[in-house]
Amino acid sequence: MHPENNTENNAPATENAASGSGLPVASPRSLDDPNATFEDLPFKPQLTEKQAKRANQTFKGMVLSIGFTVAILIPVLMLNPAPKDDAFESDVNLQATAEQTEQISGFEIFAPELGEKEYANFARWQANTAQGVPYWEFGLVSEDKNFVWVRQAAESNPTWIALITDAATPTEKRTIGGTEWEVRVKDQSTYLIADFADSTVVLSSDTSVEQLNSVAEQVANDLK
Template identity: 30%
Template sequence: MTDRDQDDYTEPTKHEDEAGLWRHLEDDDAPSAAAGESPKPQLTQSQVKRLTAPMIGMIITMGVLSLVLLALWFMNPEPDVTYSRDENVPEAASWAAGVTEYEPISPQVPEDWSANYARWETRAEHGVQVWEVGYTTAAVNFVGFAQTDQANPAWVNEETRQAPATGTETVQGLEFEVREEGDRRYLVLDAEQNTIDGTTVVIGGDAGEEEFSQAVEAIIEAIGQEVPENE
């Protein structure tokens, strides 16, 4: 340093040194302040293990439960037999006989037919009390009958679903009115034509010709037959 330089040199004051130090510190912190971001927490390896342990345990538990349920399902397969309802028609007819003034029809249909219903009902809208039975045939078709001693045209129309009359048919000396609509066929035995017990009987269903004829024959044979009492 020359004498001139020495003459020009002025030792910084304490205040200036402190100011410079603060400027230095501010410059170091400037990038962080400008970014406006807070420091991100860092997890240790042990903390990560503690956090993930419950999730892993849950996944293992769900897997074990799924295997147990699957094993139970294979051990108890669904049965191949389909349940089908089969009412005891003679028994129901015996109960109905206690309230009717005629013998309720209890036909002997093929053994592989099942009775969907066998009931004594009051049709209040028509003022008619009815004994009725419906069957599912071996070919999984339907055929049934309704019997009453209080028939009127409105009830007959309801039982035949308003099907139009297409003629008459005589079976075992009894004359039936034939009604047909689509795949359904009805035979109506009017009380005046029923020389056995004077009841009105409506037979109907979508069963094929052979099964329908079987039903008609069995029903006619059962008209007026005494129903055994339940023991």
């Protein structure tokens, strides 16, 4: 009996012989298959000599462009070194600004003598405010970069204080420098509020309660 001439049986034998192995040769994937690779292309693209030269010139141009950019940036960076912490210190003359403000404020202005490593990063008289309460304010930066915001007004009222303290919640009364201060807290900020002979002082800080208490003691000693 002759074996049946079946083409389905003959195809794998032919493919195996061509590949030289016992495993079937995988058919190329469709180009629509997301797993298709370069090997599944029906042809392998070849760059012509001109195309290869053009691609090489583009790459060289990119390298040269980067080199020129670096060469320009290096001297610019050398001429502009990174700023030091001292560069951020303000030259505000707190005492001189306070003397000028006191002539128009109508009350005794608090402006402490600053230590060697302390400085005021701003100082101003707020005359035209939305709350209708003019006030003196300045920022005090200590040696370790802790910050205390000082505000002082002669015509303060509960609404102004609520706005200045961002509606912070009163938590306690605290005696500092012989003066009773109301303590308010909101988020990371602590506020100290006290009434003096002719003005109300509001102190605030979100960096150091110790520094806040220190400034409160200075205020109490200067204004009482």
